[in-house]
């Protein structure tokens with residue numbers, strides 16, 4: 001049974017190959033098409049012979065380097081935004097072979113599959129759901145501030161080990177869950193909620209630089225960490241915050257404690273993840289980087 005499962009999984013791998021030069025040396029790009037959906041983290045593995053000295057990837061106009069993989073080759077870590085429009089995402093690889101001035105381009109076209117996210121109904125005090133103009137203005141100011149922090153792109157990759165869970169506890173709301181607040185459909189859940197008692201430690205999922213420390217209307221006391229190479233994480237509803245903006249934090253270092261500040265029904269950590277601005281499932285970021 002297990003054997004059949006493994007073989008089935010192997011057939012899920014899509015393969016692109018192009019000859020690199022006259023000698024016929026080939027570049028291989030592989031990924032798992034079953035994993036491609038909105039909110040997913042998709043590692044694309046590029047394997048090439050020694051006569052290639054650099055590979056870069058370009059997604060949505062952003063160019064980025066690949067990560068050497070312990071399993072061989074290099075990996076482009078691609079995030080598909082939860083709100084991605086259209087049913088494909090092209091990933092361009094720019095290959096630079098030795099002894100050739102001209103780069104070679106290879107495009108992997110990811111086909112986005114539909115995914116059924118679960119749905120959840122919540123009752124909140126109407127003052128937290130139906131916002132007056134002043135609160136709406138505050139929410140949009142907060143949103144601008146958060147987006148600004150998430151735009152940070154440290155050129156250095158501060159992380160080498162994989163991403164870790166920032167708090168102990170069970171996941172109470174998964175990423176992408178469709179939400180109905182007081183019977184009105186609202187935007188889907190953009191992170192994972194980890195239920196934990198007030199005061200439990202919240203640790204940075206990986207090393208990086210703190211780009212936001214704020215007290216926001218919806219997400220409460222919030223921290224954003226830029227891990228470099230386009231990966232950022234967000235921690236919301238904190239009770240206390242023990243870091244400041246601009247501070248370097250190591251993987252597992254304390255950021256603050258679990259609380260229920262902002263729009264929250266009880267103490268929990270809301271943990272968000274972003275890859276070059278694409279809002280992705282943080283649990284997938286943890287899984288996709290586990291081998292690093």
Ligand SMILES: [Zn+2]
Pocket residue numbers: 173189190191192193269270271
């Ligand atoms: Zn949440």
